[in-house]
Amino acid sequence: MKKWFSITLGIVTATGGFLDAGTIATAGESGAKFGLGLIWAVVLATIEIILLVEMVGRFTAVSKKTYADAIREDFGFKFYLFPLLSEIIAESLLLAAELGGIAIALSLFTGISWHIWFPVAALLVLVMSWRAPFDWIENGPALFGLLTLSFVIAVVALGGPSHDTLVTLWNPDVKQGDLADYLYLVAATLGATISPYLLYFYSSGAREEGWSGSSLVLNRVTAFLGMGFGSVGSMALIVLGAIVLRPLNMNANTLGEIGLAMAKPFGIIGSLLFASVLFVTCLGAALEVVLAVSYNIAQGFGWEWGENKQPVKAARFNLTIIIFLLVAVVIRLIGLDPLHLALLASTVIALFLPISLFPFLVLMNDPQYLGNKVNGRLSNLAVILILLIAFVVALVSLPLEVLTGGG
Amino acid sequence: MSIVRGDQIFSIRDIIDSQLETRDKIEIGRVADIEVELHADGTLALTDLVTGPQALAGRVAGPLRVLFQRLLHDRFERRIPLSEVEEFGPTLRLRGTAEEYSVGQSERWIAHYILRWVPGSGHK
Numbered sequence: 001m002k003k004w005f006s007i008t009l010g011i012v013t014a015t016g017g018f019l020d021a022g023t024i025a026t027a028g029e030s031g032a033k034f035g036l037g038l039i040w041a042v043v044l045a046t047i048e049i050i051l052l053v054e055m056v057g058r059f060t061a062v063s064k065k066t067y068a069d070a071i072r073e074d075f076g077f078k079f080y081l082f083p084l085l086s087e088i089i090a091e092s093l094l095l096a097a098e099l100g101g102i103a104i105a106l107s108l109f110t111g112i113s114w115h116i117w118f119p120v121a122a123l124l125v126l127v128m129s130w131r132a133p134f135d136w137i138e139n140g141p142a143l144f145g146l147l148t149l150s151f152v153i154a155v156v157a158l159g160g161p162s163h164d165t166l167v168t169l170w171n172p173d174v175k176q177g178d179l180a181d182y183l184y185l186v187a188a189t190l191g192a193t194i195s196p197y198l199l200y201f202y203s204s205g206a207r208e209e210g211w212s213g214s215s216l217v218l219n220r221v222t223a224f225l226g227m228g229f230g231s232v233g234s235m236a237l238i239v240l241g242a243i244v245l246r247p248l249n250m251n252a253n254t255l256g257e258i259g260l261a262m263a264k265p266f267g268i269i270g271s272l273l274f275a276s277v278l279f280v281t282c283l284g285a286a287l288e289v290v291l292a293v294s295y296n297i298a299q300g301f302g303w304e305w306g307e308n309k310q311p312v313k314a315a316r317f318n319l320t321i322i323i324f325l326l327v328a329v330v331i332r333l334i335g336l337d338p339l340h341l342a343l344l345a346s347t348v349i350a351l352f353l354p355i356s357l358f359p360f361l362v363l364m365n366d367p368q369y370l371g372n373k374v375n376g377r378l379s380n381l382a383v384i385l386i387l388l389i390a391f392v393v394a395l396v397s398l399p400l401e402v403l404t405g406g407g
Numbered sequence: 408m409s410i411v412r413g414d415q416i417f418s419i420r421d422i423i424d425s426q427l428e429t430r431d432k433i434e435i436g437r438v439a440d441i442e443v444e445l446h447a448d449g450t451l452a453l454t455d456l457v458t459g460p461q462a463l464a465g466r467v468a469g470p471l472r473v474l475f476q477r478l479l480h481d482r483f484e485r486r487i488p489l490s491e492v493e494e495f496g497p498t499l500r501l502r503g504t505a506e507e508y509s510v511g512q513s514e515r516w517i518a519h520y521i522l523r524w525v526p527g528s529g530h531k
Contacts (some may be wrong), residue, residue: 065497072437073424073497077466131527302426302437304514310529312518318528319517 018049018230019148020285021101021255022094022192024278025342027234028258030185031241032250035165037172039235041186045193046231048386050223051379052357055364056199057219060206063369067203068299070369071359080300083196083359086352087296091197093345095289095328099125100338101282104255108275118332122325125286129321134208134307144280148229150262150273151236157265158243165242183397188343190390191350193234196357197292204295208306216373233277237261255339294320347401350394353387417495422456426498427487427510435511438499439463442486456492456499458510459484485510 030038056067063070072080102124103117110117128136155161174182211219240261245252252258255278262270291307298305298317311318331341361383364375425438439462442455461484465472487501487510494500505511523530 069426069497073426076420076424077439077463081467130525300437302434303511304434311525311527312522312529315514315518315522319521322525 018193018227019145019233019277019281020094020192021097021278021282021338021342022188022195022285022346023230023234024101024237024258024281025097025255025339026185026188026192026346027237028241028245028255028261029252029343030189031238031243031261032245032252032258033178034172034174034182034185035168035242035246036161036238037168037174037182038185038189039169039238041189042193042231042235042238044386044389045190046227048190048194048383048390049198050227051383052194052199052360053202053227054220054223055375055379055383056203056360057206057211057223058216058373059364059369060203061211061215061219062213062371062373064207064212065369066207066295066299067199067360067363068296070363072300072302074363074366075359079359083356084296084300086355087196087200087293090345090349090352091289091293092324092327092331093341093348094195094197095286095293095324096331096336097338097342097345098282098286098289099328100332100341101255101278102286104338105275105279105282108256108259108271108278114338119329121286122329125283125290126322126325128283129287129290129307130311130318132307134205144276145229145284147273147277147280148233148236150266150270150277151233151240154262154265154270155236155239155243158240161239161243165239165246168242180397180400180403183393184343184347184401187350187390187394187397188346190386191346191348191353191394192342193231194353194386194390195349196353197289199356199360200296201288201292204291204299204305208308253339254337290321290324293324294318347394347398350390351398353394354391357383357387421495421497422453422499425496427456427458427501428498429501429503429505429508430493431504433505433511435505435508435514439466453489455486455488457484457486483513485512 026038027042030041059070060066065073068080071083099118099121100114102121103114106112106117106120107114172182206215206219237258241252241258244261244264245257250257250260259271259274259278262274264270266273294317295305297303297320298314301316303316304314305317306314336344361375361380363369365380367374419441422441423438427435427437429435436458438456439459440457441453442457443451444454445451459481461472461475461479461481464475485508487508491501491503491508492499493502501508518528518530522528
């Protein structure tokens with residue numbers, strides 16, 4: 001029975017990995033600007049991430065190898081550098097965005113500027129990743145992640161979307177000049193959800209918990225429930241944006257503005273709930289991102305790693321965590337705003353998806369690792385198709401967005 | 408290139424990039440390169456496993472190895488004689504404990520000189 005508690009691994013991976021600064025930013029902005037016109041992108045991204053998370057769990061449970069181990073061993077050092085570098089670039093931006101999300105949540109609670117809370121957020125993440133054993137990191141955010149359900153309750157309390165809003169579901173209201181913005185949000189939505197760091201985090205987590213071949217059913221349930229849970233929260237936020245922010249012609253240009261969507265149905269309690277969800281999901285995501293990159297580097301170079309060891313027993317791994325957090329603080333000092341960072345990071349991730357996921361698909365079809373548990377043809381095809389859509393949209397929209405200077 | 412050991416045949420890919428794990432189950436690094444000896448009878452013999460930034464840079468592009476060699480003067484390059492390997496596979500198990508190898512010394516250096524100043528690091 002105990003192994004079923006591992007389901008929390010999925011739910012935390014979802015709260016942090018699915019819902020985070022990137023998703024909240026893209027979902028709020030999508031709803032405010034295009035109504036329900038981006039729900040399809042969330043659905044597509046959800047299918048992709050459920051497939052990928054199930055795959056990486058299966059890979060690690062059967063082969064007892066993490067994803068990073070396998071890339072280095074199977075593809076060699078030279079190839080390993082590509083996913084490694086793309087991860088470091090994209091996830092540094094994302095980590096800065098998540099820390100910004102934590103800081104903004106704290107400023108919504110206290111009224112004190114988020115600029116002051118930013119270093120506090122970095123310190124909080126450092127302390128947690130420094131000493132908390134793996135199951136704390138897992139269970140804490142999972143428990144509070146349930147707060148995300150308040151988005152769904154808010155949609156119900158507001159009486160659901162009107163007929164005019166519902167129409168945007170299949171007929172997005174994209175005006176001539178808004179196409180670049182729309183595509184940029186599609187790319188960001190896909191990139192914010194299909195985050196490769198999830199694969200590194202999830203496969204390392206499965207090792208930390210000692211998953212084996214008997215964990216496969218559990219793995220499938222976890223992937224589906226966990227990611228499904230995150231997806232519902234994300235869609236509810238889009239609907240909220242569409243119901244509350246769009247009629248007011250708000251662009252949802254800051255995370256605070258997106259929070260207004262929760263103030264409409266529930267007043268001050270709604271604002272506090274939004275701040276809590278922002279805090280918990282960004283904290284979970286920041287931990288996952290910083291650990292995922294450190295896991296990736298430590299495993300790729302063959303160092304000791306693990307959250308259940310004292311820091312001195314995995315010194316290089318823990319030093320990487322510290323350095324990576326410092327990098328995120330420096331990125332913040334350059335002066336980028338967290339919401340724009342989150343959107344930018346998500347689009348950059350979408351652009352890098354083929355690099356980060358191509359080796360993964362090859363490994364998932366290698367019987368040396370998986371025996372008879374290799375991927376079926378249908379799931380291969382689905383993963384590749386969605387991957388290509390994300391890549392093409394990112395490729396088209398990123399230069400457009402830079403040229404038009406929007407966001 | 409294949410390596411024959413008893414009745415097992417290894418490809419060079421089974422050695423390079425493999426995880427190095429010591430007797431006390433410590434992961435000290437990965438194989439970056441190998442060294443071979445050409446014998447008078449025309450056979451090549453694998454003698455050492457090599458780790459270090461120069462060897463890794465050389466894996467990316469040959470000239471980078473020279474560049475890194477000029478910068479680092481072999482300071483971080485380490486060798487492990489092949490005879491130290493007890494078991495082959497994706498993980499190469501070594502006969503000695505982590506203390507006995509110069510590979511992975513940076514782990515102890517970082518623990519001793521940097522992490523000890525951070526509270527809760529477990530440094531004694």
